[in-house]
Amino acid sequence: MEELLHNISQCIICKVHLPLGPRPVATAHIKSKIVIIGQAPGTKVHESGIPWDDQSGKKLRQWLGVTDEQFYNTENFAIIPMGFCYPGKGKTGDLPPRPECAPQWHEQLLDKMPNVELIILIGAYAQKYYLKEKAKRTLTETVGKYKSYLPKYFPIPHPSPTNRFWRSKNPWFEELVVGELRNKVEEIIIR
Template sequence: MKDLLKHINQCDICKAHLPLGPRPVVTAHPESKIVIIGQAPGTKVHASGVPWDDQSGKKLRQWLNVTDEDFYDTKKFAIIPMGFCYPGKGKTGDLPPRPECAPQWHKQLLSKMPNVKMVLLIGAYAQKYYLKGKAKKTLTETVGEYKSYLPMYFPIPHPSPTNRFWRAKNPWFEELIVPELQKKVNIVLTNSL
């Protein structure tokens, strides 16, 4: 795993497309229990090199009901975004994750984590990539049907502040699904101690 992560940290396959240059942000450990697959780092995370080191990360940790210490314990959580580097700014937010990362690195990383019990699919890019034809037409439908992807996959929306309108329109997510997510995360982490 160390060699693979070192190789990833030196990756520059999409260098020409990255406005701030390559800075892969990914964490994993052979003992990781839960894998978080989000979109791609934003500018703050690009600057710090710490995954989910922003408002989105605070909200995600609330949803998971975990401390920062647990969240950044790689034996508990691996963090493998769809795109490892900041992709640049688009009209309504960051550009989509670069398409090179997931096919290049995900399978290699996951093959070195035999103890994974759950994969959190955050946002439509991760959901479409991993659920393939089983993803529903919309993220809302996919998230609403989360039980059909268990026990391995748990699809959720992105916790970004820019996604607050979705959360306002869909209060059922935080009322009904977040408690189920917290239960599942707690069971996985507790049973693996």
């Protein structure tokens, strides 16, 4: 695992497309129990090199019901984004994750984590990549049918502050789904 993470940290396969240059951000451990697959690091995470080290990360940890210490314990959580580097700014936010990362690295990482009990798919990019034809027409429908993807996958929306509008239109997510997500995470981490 250490060698693989080192190789990822040195990755430059999409260097020419990255406005801030490559700085892959991913964490994993052979004993990781839960894998978080999000989109790609933002500028703050690019600067710090610490995954989910921003407002989105605070909201995610709140949804998961975990402390920073629990979240950053790689024996609990592996953090593998769809794109490992900051992809750049688009018209309405960050650009989509670079498409090279997931096919290049995800399977190799997952193969080295035999104890994974749950993969949390954050946002449409991760959900479409992993759920393929089982993903529903929209993120809202996919998240609404989260039980049909258990026990392996748990799809959720992105916890970004820019996603406030979606959360206000879909209060059922925080009222009903977040509690089940917390229970599942607690059950796996405490066990």
